[in-house]
Amino acid sequence: MARLVIVSNRVASPKERAAKAGGLAVALREALSEQGGLWFGWSGETAVDAPAAPKIVRSGRVTYALQTLDPDDQRAHYAGYANGTLWPLCHYRLGLLSVRRSDWEGYRRVNVTFAASLMPLLKPDDVVWVHDYHFIPLASELRALGFTGRIGYFHHIPWPTPEVFYTLPSHAALVQDLSQYDLVGLQTEHDVRALLTYISSEARGWIGPGGIVGLKNRRFRVAAYPIGIDTEMFVKDATHAQRSEDMRRLRASLAGRTLAVGVDRLDYSKGLPNKFAAFDNLLERWPEHRSHVTMMQVAPVSRGEVSEYQILRRELEESGGRINGRFAEFDWVPLRYLNKVFPRNTLATLYRHARVGLVTPLRDGMNLVAKEYVAAQNPEDPGVLVLSRFAGAADELTGALLVNPYDIEGMAEAMDAALRMPKEERIERWRANMEPVSRNTIHAWCAHFLRDLGTEADAAIAGPESRA
Incomplete structure (x- = not known):
């Protein structure tokens, strides 16, 4: 051999x-x-x-x-x-x-x-x-x-x-x-x-x-x-996450609010400023989501010594500050922005609880976060994947809401549709996504x-x- x-x-x-x-x-x-x-x-x-x-x-x-x-x-x-x-x-x-x-x-x-x-x-x-x-x-x-x-x-x-x-x-x-x-x-x-x-x-x-x-x-x-991805392992992690201490803390911090989550390296290819702008547009155009939805963006620092990445980090910090300064209430912060690396079981917790998964790169070879988000969902009450058409995963995940990350208003509309989507449609879309994720491990x-x-x-x- x-x-x-x-x-x-x-x-x-x-x-x-x-x-x-x-x-x-x-x-x-x-x-x-x-x-x-x-x-x-x-x-x-x-x-x-x-x-x-x-x-x-x-x-x-x-x-x-x-x-x-x-x-x-x-x-x-x-x-x-x-x-x-x-x-x-x-x-x-x-x-x-x-x-x-x-x-x-x-x-x-x-x-x-x-x-x-x-x-x-x-x-x-x-x-x-x-x-x-x-x-x-x-x-x-x-x-x-x-x-x-x-x-x-x-x-x-x-x-x-x-x-x-x-x-x-x-x-x-x-x-x-x-x-x-x-x-x-x-x-x-x-x-x-x-x-x-x-x-x-x-x-x-x-x-x-x-x-x-x-x-x-x-x-x-x-x-x-x-x-x-290692689909079987990620499904196990997400299932166990329902009873984890991380899940208890997450639910307590959200106080019943809906979670939208993004997990990306801090890289200019990931379209993070566009995603922040779309969330800002969502809260501007649909005031009913204010105080009812929290967006969490996990963005571990990548190549932090490179000037382009330092500029991107400052831009996101300033943008996040503007969004929170504009819309936050004394008991609600709309955007949580974390420059930290989290272990897989913690990410599985975030994915499992998130009603919306936001994967909106400007260009990506595949993007395995999209597949991890799908694998982590509760089959009886799954969340909705909002996915850039320029991610390689868009070819397989036909149940996602596909967006153009350069179209800020279009992304905001997809976020709104995901937050309002009835359970029957969410289940149908999740099944369409889960089939290739389960098959092509x-x-x-x-x-x-x-x-x-x-x-x-x-x-x-x-x-x-x-x-x-």
């Missing part, structure tokens, strides 16, 4: 509890622990004259290989090219795009370093699964070093349309890098169409049935693999990708619902 090797920027520590680790980290760790394997990534540390070899940590059947980076290379790679160039590009925020050749060179150097450190650890029949935009060139570097085994890549964020992608000076080099993978996975069919259109029109590649691509002397496949996603990549690991890592 082929060994699975996972490469990602973030490596979930073997000591990190499932309640704190993200769903993807938990799923990948499970995939490896079932049959044994290697997880390679950045150690989180930098050092001048960093050691060439990664630090090896073994836990059960999983080997963790953690690479320390030169501080200048790490900055150019992570803050510079990955998050200063590729992140805004893929989220269609060209006004925030930073293009520096030094960042591109640092990005390539880190991929060269990773390949050189990983190659001695690889066996000829290993199956390598590379995750996300930090490591698009990694397959090229591994091929240059002589690795001929199967390599797959999954892109967790949106893939931009050709017109947007052309703005990147290195666009041709990145697509040539993608051609060195055997399988390229994207979140949605829209993303697949965007990449294949670029390949056929700009790169002069040919497109065959099923997303088979021919580019120069390489043949590979591009396909959509919409990522899911994180375990099924892992199994599907690895099966298509050509490894036998899929049977070992399938979730309980797949083994029945």
Whole structure:
């Protein structure tokens, strides 16, 4: 049986509890622990004259290989090219795009370093699964070093349309890098169409049935693999939340009022100022909701050292202050804004009690909060999901109220409709959402990708619902 090797920027520590680790980290760790394997990534540390070899940590059947980076290379790679160039590009925020050749060179150097450190650890029949935009060139570097085994890549964020992608000076080099993978996975069919259109029109590649691509002397496949959540676990967490101390505290604090909840990283792609503006518009146009609904926005700080994120944080604090200053009563604060990380069981409590889930990014690869909100609902009295049409999850969650996050008044109208929606319609919409959430779990996603990549690991890592 082929060994699975996972490469990602973030490596979930073997000591990190499932309640704190993200769903993807938990799923990948499970995939490896079932049959044994290697997880390679950045150690989180930098050092001048960093050691060439990664630090090896073994836990059960999983080997963790953690690479320390030169501080200048790490900055150019992570803050510079990955998050200063590729992140805004893929989220269609060209006004925030930073293009520096030094960042591109640092990005390539880190991929060269990773390949050189990983190659001695690889066996000829290993199956390598590379995750996300930090490591698009990694397959090229591994091929240059002589690795001929199967390599797959999954892109967790949106893939931009050709017109947007052309703005990147290195666009041709990145697509040539993608051609060195055997399988390229994207979140949605829209993303697949965007990449294949670029390949056929700009790169002069040919497109065959099923997303088979021919580019120069390489043949590979591009396909959509919409990522899911650990649905069974989240349903359990939400069910247990009904009797938790968190739920008791939440209900006491709301004093019988309706809760609308949003949970997003503090990132400009999430459309948080638009969401605040829509809530302000709701209270302005429908005074009957005043003193009867509370909006809670959980927004953990993300990349707090970056100036764009500091500006966003100040904007939200000022906007939240204006809303509360304008509408609050002595016994009611309309908006609760929290820059904190909460464990999964606490989030499950918030989702379970919230009559409205607000997931309104300007652009998102998938957005698993939308799926978590659906999974957390009481089937007999579910809440309503208000979802941006620009989130990848909108393709699957057909029972949501879809909104355009740039249309503030339209979002306010959707919030009002969600707050007034009768139980029968709420149940019908929830069932339509829950079907794909139950079927396309994180375990099924892992199994599907690895099966298509050509490894036998899929049977070992399938979730309980797949083994029945």
